[in-house]
Amino acid sequence: MSAREKILNAIASNQPELTALPLMDKNVLIRYEDVYAQFKTVLESIGGKVKLIPSLTELKEQLIADKASGNFVVNAIADLGKLDNQVASFTALDLEKVEKAYIKGTAGVAENGAVWIYESQMLNRLLPFICQHLIIVIDIAAIVATMHQAYENIDVAKEGFGAFIAGPSKTADIEQSLVIGAHGARSATIYVVG
Template sequence: MSARENILKAIAMNQPELAELPVIDIASTIRYEDSYTQFKTVLESIGGKVELISDLTVLKEQLISDRLNGKFVVNTIETLGDVDEKAAFLSAFELEKVEKGYVKGTVGVAENGAVWIYESQMINRLVPFICQHLILVIEKKNIVDNLHQAYEKIDVSKEGFGVFIAGPSKTADIEQSLVIGAHGARSATIYVIA
């Protein structure tokens, strides 16, 4: 028996006993008087921007302006206009020049400022991470207080990939200095439709 097989056998023989998942009383989890205000406060404290809008007119005009100004933008939101279906087939090399990515989110979480996005909402799973400026759109009614409530609203097995995104890319690894946009979007603006 090889060393590898011995190690794997030892690991298999020393597994801890299975423990039941805890039952969480959702009613006793954190709640906020105003979920939107908490969402906005948290997201802005971690470098994101939040704007409350009544409809998509502002974003439609912004998207048209971006395209007229020659910016490489990827729109994945059908209600904003033409969806850039071609982005699904672009490589990281081709997408690295994306200035703005417009993506619709499913649910926002007030306790941490995160927005859940399914892979189908991204068209290409690279878009939210490779663009310079990420534009997320969610409906105010879809902002919940905590992650427990968020997981009740989403189906993580629905698609092969999904992600919570909270603000722009950040790291503080280098000399403990916060750097925004080091490994992904330099900015994240979340438009909340009232």
């Protein structure tokens, strides 16, 4: 038996007993009278923009105008028009010039302004992080009060990757000075349909 096998066997035989997860009393979780208003307030306080729209018509027109501008714009939302599926195989170098990305979100969280996006909704897992301006679309009915409720509504094991995104990229690591867009999108606009 090799030293590696001895170490792995020792680890396997010395595992702690499993402890059951605590039961959550959902009656004591945070509640908001208006989850959309809370979502908007929090997201705007962290640098994002939120706009309530009655339908996707406005966004379809905006997407057409953005594509006509000559900038590298990616559409990952079938309801807005033809998908830009070719970006699925693009590398970071291929995607570095993406000006705007339109992506559908699955769930919004009022307590922290985050939106869950599955990898399949991104077309390419780099897209929401490498674009200059991120446009996310969610339904108003998909906004929940807490992360507990969000995790009940999504299946994190469904795909190989997914992410909660809250606003544009930001950091204050350097001399406690806030920098927007340091590690990802410079702006994030969430369109809430409803």
